[in-house]
Amino acid sequence: MLDAGAxxxxxxxxxxxxxxxxxxxxxxxxxxxxxLESRPEDYDVVCVDCGTDIRSxxxxxxxxxxxxxxxxxxxxxxxxxxxxxSRQVVERGAKDLVVKDDTGRARLEPTLLQAVRxxxxxxxxxxxxxxxxxxxxxxxxxxxxxxxxxxxxxxAREMLQEDGTASTEDLEGLVSTAQQALDRATRTxxxxxxxxxxxxxxxxxxxxxxxxxxxxxxxxxxQRPAFESGGVDLVVEPADPDVEGWIDPDLMLQVLxxxxxxxxxFTPDGGRTTIxxxxxGARVGVRVSDTGPGVPEDLRDSVFVGNAWDPxxxxxxxxxxxxxxxxxxxxxGQIRLEASSPEGGAAFVVExxxxxxxxxYRSIPATGSSSGVVGTDLxxxxxx
Amino acid sequence: xxxxxxxxxxxxxEDNRIVYAMMxxxxxxxxxxxxxxxxxVRLAHEEKPDIILMDISIPGVDGWTATQRIKDNxxxxxxxxxxxxxxxxxxxxxxxxxxxxxxFLTKPCEPRRLLEEVQKLIG
Numbered sequence: 001m002l003d004a005g006a007x008x009x010x011x012x013x014x015x016x017x018x019x020x021x022x023x024x025x026x027x028x029x030x031x032x033x034x035x036l037e038s039r040p041e042d043y044d045v046v047c048v049d050c051g052t053d054i055r056s057x058x059x060x061x062x063x064x065x066x067x068x069x070x071x072x073x074x075x076x077x078x079x080x081x082x083x084x085x086s087r088q089v090v091e092r093g094a095k096d097l098v099v100k101d102d103t104g105r106a107r108l109e110p111t112l113l114q115a116v117r118x119x120x121x122x123x124x125x126x127x128x129x130x131x132x133x134x135x136x137x138x139x140x141x142x143x144x145x146x147x148x149x150x151x152x153x154x155x156a157r158e159m160l161q162e163d164g165t166a167s168t169e170d171l172e173g174l175v176s177t178a179q180q181a182l183d184r185a186t187r188t189x190x191x192x193x194x195x196x197x198x199x200x201x202x203x204x205x206x207x208x209x210x211x212x213x214x215x216x217x218x219x220x221x222x223q224r225p226a227f228e229s230g231g232v233d234l235v236v237e238p239a240d241p242d243v244e245g246w247i248d249p250d251l252m253l254q255v256l257x258x259x260x261x262x263x264x265x266f267t268p269d270g271g272r273t274t275i276x277x278x279x280x281g282a283r284v285g286v287r288v289s290d291t292g293p294g295v296p297e298d299l300r301d302s303v304f305v306g307n308a309w310d311p312x313x314x315x316x317x318x319x320x321x322x323x324x325x326x327x328x329x330x331x332x333g334q335i336r337l338e339a340s341s342p343e344g345g346a347a348f349v350v351e352x353x354x355x356x357x358x359x360x361y362r363s364i365p366a367t368g369s370s371s372g373v374v375g376t377d378l379x380x381x382x383x384x
Numbered sequence: 385x386x387x388x389x390x391x392x393x394x395x396x397x398e399d400n401r402i403v404y405a406m407m408x409x410x411x412x413x414x415x416x417x418x419x420x421x422x423x424x425v426r427l428a429h430e431e432k433p434d435i436i437l438m439d440i441s442i443p444g445v446d447g448w449t450a451t452q453r454i455k456d457n458x459x460x461x462x463x464x465x466x467x468x469x470x471x472x473x474x475x476x477x478x479x480x481x482x483x484x485x486x487x488f489l490t491k492p493c494e495p496r497r498l499l500e501e502v503q504k505l506i507g
Contacts, residue, residue: 141441144470148492149399156407156495165410174403181399296444 041071049077073119146185153178209355213239213277219256231269237276244355245284258324259288266292282357289347390414392433394424396442407495421445428460440469455484464505
């Protein structure tokens, strides 16, 4: 909670400490300066307690937002409900206003949760839109490249044929190059359509408790022939204990299938890809690592938006990783690229909620886990 | 037919590399190839080609940075560079000029157009 001249600085703490549904980590900043210095963006939600002076609260809000607007949902606390105050608060970018009386005490936690949930939904939509825009750009680039190469090959053939200097073999080679380029463009379109129908569906996930270790075994069994034909050793490490995830098994299989497929394509002949179900605190995960070339430092941020480069210097679409990321997101999960891999190549980890760590608010897991700053933090591991 | 002059062809797209290289070879040029910026800078220094055809969107060090490095190096700064890019906006052309590029071609670039540019700059 941010204290900006609050009359009752313990209002949030006393109210949320009594919560029977969630555990809240609460940090109180005792001054405006302290609040602004303490990284409010690391928290799930910030309360601005403006006491009796709503204008001072607006000033804090403006300072918190800076030039780029608020990066965290803010709920206003006031001693009384002034005329038009709620409207003014929302116009300033805050989510809601709660008056510090008995009614407000009952409203506080639902209001905070709603603020967090709404903020995350907006962020998810923004993130998806950004990904889609970048992805569309990459696909357009790929198709333009392939079609352009085909046209170039045919144009060069015509030119060399007019000159009368080229060998028949080279002229045929140019036709073959054009065909290959057009085949690649066709494959790009086919894959895009395929992913659109399979991977980008907005159908609701059917969540339940499932053994992630079993899914790892299943996907490894499916893909093993492809690994063997490419001369790559596929190793399934024993799963950690307690790897039951709260997942949609079909979506999870899609994630694992894409991660393994990606690893196989980047692991050289004679190399090794390793997959393992792991436990990560309140989450379960699967690590897929390989002995390939790894991901160059300057491309680490872009591997999930479909513009990775393969080690031979040809552009790889990376559609699979992008789709896997979208599917993981629908499972309340995420895929991360580890800083280093014991195998020497790339190591991707998909993490999803563990079945035994569910709270009533599992659908809005906390992102800010640090303490000692401003605002309130919802503990994602809380159990009702 | 030109005397055998060397063209450093920096292009990550394999099909384009094949096509441009074949067409230039048939017109008497010797071709060396690079698929990324690091190799382009290294080969410019080691091989001292007569001209560099620089694709801008290449892996690793991009074409702009590679051009900058080549033009910053006294050993290679005299080599004409033609920027080849899918970005046709005026600011890209301006950037190419600022970096000291001697030519600017937009993709898709017809082989004939590429050949004309090479012939114009090095004969």
